Amino acid sequence: KRPVGVPDKSLARKVTKVGIIGAGLMASQLALLFLRRLQVPVVLTDLDQERVDKGVGYVHAEIDKLVAKKRMDEGTAAKLRLLVSGSVDKSVFADADFVIEAVFENLDLKKQIWAEFEKIVKPEAILATNTSSLSITEMAADLEHPERLVGFHFFNPVAVLPLLEIIRGEKTDDATLATAFEVGKTLKKSSVLVKDAPAFVVNRLLTRVTSEIFQAVDAGTPLDVVNVAMDPLGLPMRPIALLQLVGPAVAYHVGETLHAAFPDRYVDSPNLKRIVDSKLPVMVDKEINPEVI
Numbered sequence: 594k595r596p597v598g599v600p601d602k603s604l605a606r607k608v609t610k611v612g613i614i615g616a617g618l619m620a621s622q623l624a625l626l627f628l629r630r631l632q633v634p635v636v637l638t639d640l641d642q643e644r645v646d647k648g649v650g651y652v653h654a655e656i657d658k659l660v661a662k663k664r665m666d667e668g669t670a671a672k673l674r675l676l677v678s679g680s681v682d683k684s685v686f687a688d689a690d691f692v693i694e695a696v697f698e699n700l701d702l703k704k705q706i707w708a709e710f711e712k713i714v715k716p717e718a719i720l721a722t723n724t725s726s727l728s729i730t731e732m733a734a735d736l737e738h739p740e741r742l743v744g745f746h747f748f749n750p751v752a753v754l755p756l757l758e759i760i761r762g763e764k765t766d767d768a769t770l771a772t773a774f775e776v777g778k779t780l781k782k783s784s785v786l787v788k789d790a791p792a793f794v795v796n797r798l799l800t801r802v803t804s805e806i807f808q809a810v811d812a813g814t815p816l817d818v819v820n821v822a823m824d825p826l827g828l829p830m831r832p833i834a835l836l837q838l839v840g841p842a843v844a845y846h847v848g849e850t851l852h853a854a855f856p857d858r859y860v861d862s863p864n865l866k867r868i869v870d871s872k873l874p875v876m877v878d879k880e881i882n883p884e885v886i
């Protein structure tokens with residue numbers, strides 16, 4: 594049964610090539626997922642060749658691991674290795690039908706990127722953003738074709754977590770939304786249509802947890818104490834380990850969006866800011882890094 598608000602799949606466009614903007618933590622995981630599930634050419638781009646090579650290198654290494662674990666046969670692996678590529682030359686996106694962006698969580702940067710890519714990609718290409726918190730409507734505001742931008746938000750680790758938040762902006766059209774849901778199905782994710790509201794659904798909850806924890810830290814409870822204090826809740830991962838997995842800077846920027854929207858509920862923690870500015874890992878060998886305490 595089709596969920597409420599999801600257009601008929603007959604409106605979905607065919608996806609025969611995927612473009613990924615960014616080659617970092619999320620982007621390279623997305624490249625692997627699209628490659629495995631869609632088995633179409635996937636191209637990555639980033640600011641410089643070193644980043645691009647790192648992203649493609651990650652995909653190759655993960656394919657090797659899957660083969661070693663006997664979860665992928667060598668024939669499929671050989672085919673997928675040929676389908677993934679990276680380039681700093683953005684013209685390779687010209688024939689992509691589905692372009693997903695997973696860059697730094699900053700609205701101006703994302704708007705600038707879409708303005709640039711809109712001139713490169715074909716008119717019917719779907720533009721998807723993996724933003725964790727930013728407004729899809731605002732991100733699309735200056736586009737020539739705002740109707741083809743859609744929120745397409747994954748969770749880390751992408752290979753394991755089944756949820757996909759799909760977000761319709763004010764101008765997103767039915768064909769774009771239908772394609773997003775069909776792609777979500779091919780990726781074997783559980784797609785949910787969520788409102789274009791600050792940080793959508795899941796990050797509102799996760800950020801609220803982080804926000805409360807850092808209020809306790811700001812009030813004087815040591816970070817290593819709050820880290821273990823959550824154990825009785827039986828979460829799959831301690832919240833500070835999760836902060837490390839997501840990246841403190843990403844979590845901080847999501848927090849900024851939520852703090853601006855709901856200042857009474859989400860604090861702007863000086864201790865979290867200090868950790869982000871230090872660029873040090875919060876966790877080392879499953880313990881809080883003594884350098885950040």
Ligand code: CAA
Nearest residue numbers: 724725747748749750752753754796799829830835839843
């Ligand atoms: N990439 C690929 N596979 C991974 C992986 C990764 N980074 N991390 C773990 N896995 C796989 C393992 O290979 C293993 O697979 P098999 O069982 O098939 O061998 C499986 O996941 C379980 O891993 P482990 O046994 O090592 O460890 P675990 O049982 O503790 O699970 C976890 C690890 C899946 C990460 C789990 O701790 C978990 O779900 N943590 C919570 C993660 C979470 O909440 N993420 C959301 C973050 S918010 C976000 O991403 C959105 C945002 O916008 C900021």
